[in-house]
Amino acid sequence: QQIMHEVYSKLSSIKHVVAVLSSKGGVGKSVIASSIAIYAAMHGKKVAIFDADMHGSSIPWLIGLRNAFAAISIDGIIKPVERDTIAVLSIELFLKEKNAPVVWRGPLKTRTILDFLSRTEWGERDLMVIDLPPGTGDEALTIAQTLKDRINGVVLVLTPGLMVSHVVTKAYEFLKMLNLPLLGTVLNMAYFKCPHCGNVYRVFGSQPQIPNEGPLIEIPLDPKLAEAVDSGQLYEFLKASESEGAQ
Amino acid sequence: QQIMHEVYSKLSSIKHVVAVLSSKGGVGKSVIASSIAIYAAMHGKKVAIFDADMHGSSIPWLIGLRNAFAAISIDGIIKPVERDTIAVLSIELFLKEKNAPVVWRGPLKTRTILDFLSRTEWGERDLMVIDLPPGTGDEALTIAQTLKDRINGVVLVLTPGLMVSHVVTKAYEFLKMLNLPLLGTVLNMAYFKCPHCGNVYRVFGSQPQIPNEGPLIEIPLDPKLAEAVDSGQLYEFLKASESEGAQ
Ligand SMILES: Nc1ncnc2c1ncn2[C@@H]1O[C@H](COP(=O)(O)OP(=O)(O)O)[C@@H](O)[C@H]1O
Numbered sequence: 001q002q003i004m005h006e007v008y009s010k011l012s013s014i015k016h017v018v019a020v021l022s023s024k025g026g027v028g029k030s031v032i033a034s035s036i037a038i039y040a041a042m043h044g045k046k047v048a049i050f051d052a053d054m055h056g057s058s059i060p061w062l063i064g065l066r067n068a069f070a071a072i073s074i075d076g077i078i079k080p081v082e083r084d085t086i087a088v089l090s091i092e093l094f095l096k097e098k099n100a101p102v103v104w105r106g107p108l109k110t111r112t113i114l115d116f117l118s119r120t121e122w123g124e125r126d127l128m129v130i131d132l133p134p135g136t137g138d139e140a141l142t143i144a145q146t147l148k149d150r151i152n153g154v155v156l157v158l159t160p161g162l163m164v165s166h167v168v169t170k171a172y173e174f175l176k177m178l179n180l181p182l183l184g185t186v187l188n189m190a191y192f193k194c195p196h197c198g199n200v201y202r203v204f205g206s207q208p209q210i211p212n213e214g215p216l217i218e219i220p221l222d223p224k225l226a227e228a229v230d231s232g233q234l235y236e237f238l239k240a241s242e243s244e245g246a247q
Numbered sequence: 248q249q250i251m252h253e254v255y256s257k258l259s260s261i262k263h264v265v266a267v268l269s270s271k272g273g274v275g276k277s278v279i280a281s282s283i284a285i286y287a288a289m290h291g292k293k294v295a296i297f298d299a300d301m302h303g304s305s306i307p308w309l310i311g312l313r314n315a316f317a318a319i320s321i322d323g324i325i326k327p328v329e330r331d332t333i334a335v336l337s338i339e340l341f342l343k344e345k346n347a348p349v350v351w352r353g354p355l356k357t358r359t360i361l362d363f364l365s366r367t368e369w370g371e372r373d374l375m376v377i378d379l380p381p382g383t384g385d386e387a388l389t390i391a392q393t394l395k396d397r398i399n400g401v402v403l404v405l406t407p408g409l410m411v412s413h414v415v416t417k418a419y420e421f422l423k424m425l426n427l428p429l430l431g432t433v434l435n436m437a438y439f440k441c442p443h444c445g446n447v448y449r450v451f452g453s454q455p456q457i458p459n460e461g462p463l464i465e466i467p468l469d470p471k472l473a474e475a476v477d478s479g480q481l482y483e484f485l486k487a488s489e490s491e492g493a494q
Pocket residue numbers: 022024025026027028029030031032058188189219220221222223225226229230272273407408410411450451
């Protein structure tokens with residue numbers, strides 16, 4: 001189909017494509033996706049990050065571009081917004097009123113994702129990171145079906161707790177169904193270490209029970225990370241604590 | 248339209264309808280929705296809970312029905328699964344393989360929600376709680392448009408942090424757009440109190456900045472609640488700690 005051809009040609013100058021997925025919301029997908037992009041940029045890579053979450057797009061906020069606007073030229077070409085060597089595209093960058101909800105049904109979300117992928121000039125990039133919304137619906141399906149030959153790997157994100165493991169196991173099954181390679185799993189908010197007395201608590205419950213393919217990276221629940229996110233300073237936070245580097 | 252008529256007739260024996268919404272995932276919507284239903288049942292009310300989250304349905308797990316199955320009779324009538332005085336309906340109750348992902352696009356999700364609402368025999372109920380998935384997409388839109396004259400109020404759930412506030416403000420706008428009344432807001436995981444030294448930490452960042460209409464209820468990040476959820480013992484946990492009662 002014509003649009004697939006356009007998508008592949010627009011992505012032809014991107015070396016690697018990684019998607020960040022979880023069937024569960026609020027586990028830290030956007031923070032992890034942004035951290036991967038920022039970390040790669042800190043190591044001299046040219047990066048693109050595509051926010052496929054139409055209803056809760058947080059990528060511009062996390063990259064420090066919360067008040068930026070993307071533009072579409074009269075011939076329909078979309079230019080992403082850049083910060084250092086990271087090019088960002090998100091529906092949020094097109095909202096005049098940043099608090100406005102995107103109240104769209106599936107077909108419109110799908111068409112917008114295909115529009116974004118087929119009309120954006122990303123330029124030369126070493127890596128593209130795709131942040132997916134929670135669930136295995138229109139967005140994840142469209143990205144998986146459109147980019148199945150381009151996605152090099154998927155990072156799965158979850159938090160502790162058996163109920164969350166149950167829901168995130170569905171994401172593993174989704175990857176198998178669509179033949180997408182799993183790069184590794186991030187167990188986020190794995191524990192909280194009291195800064196005062198040093199006691200460690202698994203605040204969200206048991207260790208996950210998930211099909212354990214590839215590396216498992218644990219990230220603690222860290223109030224300093226939350227503060228950095230609050231103030232849109234994730235970039236600065238990661239620079240200062242090189243060790244936190246998610247991937 | 249014919250289906251609207253069927254929906255209203257199936258809900259005619261339900262006194263109040265409350266929806267639980269957040270444009271952000273993982274904030275505790277399912278835990279709050281289940282807690283409201285369990286709390287009402289503990290006080291002698293007849294309750295129904297409808298899980299409109301197709302991709303991450305956790306309600307059967309939370310009500311202690313994770314291995315239960317719902318049935319459809321040959322004339323197409325759906326009977327919810329009951330525990331005490333709570334009737335539960337969720338896509339999860341129809342999955343033979345409970346780990347299977349529901350990989351559906353918007354139109355199929357919409358049709359399933361309308362099917363569930365127009366064919367389920369709820370019986371006499373004092374209260375119906377509707378758990379919505381994150382976002383302002385097909386599910387929230389279908390429920391809001393179909394039940395706009397039946398929904399008595401919406402409970403909004405969020406966690407601390409300015410980025411989450413930004414995304415959840417979109418849910419407030421959504422309620423205004425659709426003229427749905429706001430009952431109150433639950434600030435979940437508001438703080439963590441170290442069981443050992445008593446220090447209190449706002450692990451997710453700043454107090455939310457949201458349009459503050461109606462009461463704001465704060466619930467702490469509580470490892471005991473997470474453990475109860477893990478083992479499907481939310482019912483027992485709430486009974487034991489009457490004080491925790493969410494609403
Ligand atoms: N390890 C962590 N420690 C503290 N806060 C975190 C951590 N990871 C994520 N957060 C916070 O949790 C919230 C949800 O993260 P987000 O990346 O938006 O999740 P998702 O994209 O899965 O919905 C954000 O407010 C973020 O600041």
